[in-house]
Amino acid sequence: MLCLSSRKKEKKKKKEINLQKNESLFLEELIASSGGKYNPIRTFSSRQILQATDNFNMSNAICEDRFVWYKGTIENITVLIKNYNEESLTMIPDNIYRDIAVSSMMSSHKNVLKLLGCCLEFPTPVLVCEYPENGALTDMHAGEGIKPLAWNVRLKIAREIADAVTYLHTQFPRIIINRDLKLKNIFLDENWTAKLTSFSLSIPIPEGESCVIDIICGTTPHVEPEYTATGFVTENVNVYSLGSMTLSLLIGKSWFIYHPYEDYSYKRLTDYVEECLGQGMFTKLIDPSMLNSVDDNVPDHSRVQMEAFVELALRCLGLRPGEDKPRMIDVAKELKHIEKQT
Template structure:
């Protein structure tokens, strides 16, 4: 009896092997899931870091294998790559009806991708050849190295045979020149114009002082300022931009930009620094306030060149006459507009070292910081015909290098 009771109480010999089999199956399943996820992550990393063959070949061909290695190791890997057929379809075969504008790089078209996203497609003019390829690569590298709410965002690019295209986010209100130059009936009140001025200033401050790279844009003008649905500005077109070494005051380079916006030391001697962008910003502020081009040969002679005409009004205490007549009818706070124009004149000073950095300009605009000194007469050439011949040497003497000399001999205006 005792032996039989023990046999009844003892566990069955099959329970333990069943538990062991279940645990092994669970471990095998979990291990398989972990391996699968690991492989997916590796593939995603490899796919993300893959540079399209066509783009890689273009970089090697343009810069050489040694230089291209550094070029391709940066943020160029983070942008999307579009094939030419996709962009051709998105813009309806680059239909003229979708043309947004034409810049030095080439035409820009409005496009709609298959998922419904609107984009702006910049197409390099085929006749640009090698110079255009350099600008294409410069813009791709430049804009993938920086990120700011007042800089246009590059979505991707295309390099297909001879075709070179850049794909940007689409800006609903297009470019500033359409409004400033009267190509649109749209009217902007002073608050919106001031918002645009401050946004451009903040974008330039980031490029000059806050970005990982010190960058000079070289082509700040109304057509390169894009406006979103809320009229927030974004600086675009980085094809002429230059990385700037931290240990150099300026670069010596050939002129590239737009006359009318160009600082004299850069246009005449090729001395490039961030102060060239600041000069261009000053011209742009005058354009936004007056709603006219910086050069308009249809006007009377004394009014044709905006900085020169604005300074004449400033000397006569009549600068308010420069304000857009529609804005005067709508109403504005006069002291705020006058302060913006005073800041514009500070940016236009003849000596580059006298132009304040963008951080100070932003502070003056947003914190209403008063200017310590009055601005000097802007730097512009006297375009009236003279009896004597005007040579580049005499022009250079009129504008001594602000970056090679500590002394200046310019008189302050009397008022």
């Protein structure tokens, strides 16, 4: 009995130490990110989190990256619980607090996964978010592919994510650059509305400045080459990533694509796109699930939209010589215009 009591006391003490450390670091980040203006964030107990995830049982996981997303239930409400894995903690330990802070600041936007609260009783915080009924755009079993979705849904997803990132760029005292825009960080609610998530790699640009220097981070094929070469973080970092994400939505694969004629089985997405366009094989770019199974064709109005969609993506990627990359607000406007084309 004494041994059991001692273990309980030790466990309680560890929770208290974790709580004190995390509360301090989180509050510091929240004040820095929001300029001191923020809404209170609800905290959950470690017991609630462990019960909801069955002790972080992978059978409850729906998506995995540098972290694992678990489906769970707290107080009879279905939620999504985000737990960072050990490898990511060695790479970006402090950025978890930024993820919570920026997620909280962005939660009012309809195209951002709403943060319900967090648990600070573990060695590193755990996030609790709303549950999107249609899950992850790329789930545990999708590999490099995405769910089979209609063209109008994919176009809407691109526009909605551009809207969310525009908000991130324009609605706070300092421009915030996400640096982690990719299909894996998008969820879909019951109405197939896109929900952007994951802001751990976000970084603010100082007021009055157009860039900030920082270490290179993000998903490698998706990082702007200029940022990789110089370490300068500008708005173009997000514009480039959105362009790559846009192409992935059309093709149905994330970042790399199978190419049977190469010694290596994968080719960069941008190389594949330029090769297809150069050979006049636009249809080859389109996810086969969107093609007419009889003649491998698409309706004329959809093709007009798709061609404009690809051209915009290539401008975002800086692959149209003589044309400047568009600003994110202009990308969002242009995607809205493409949606209206018939």
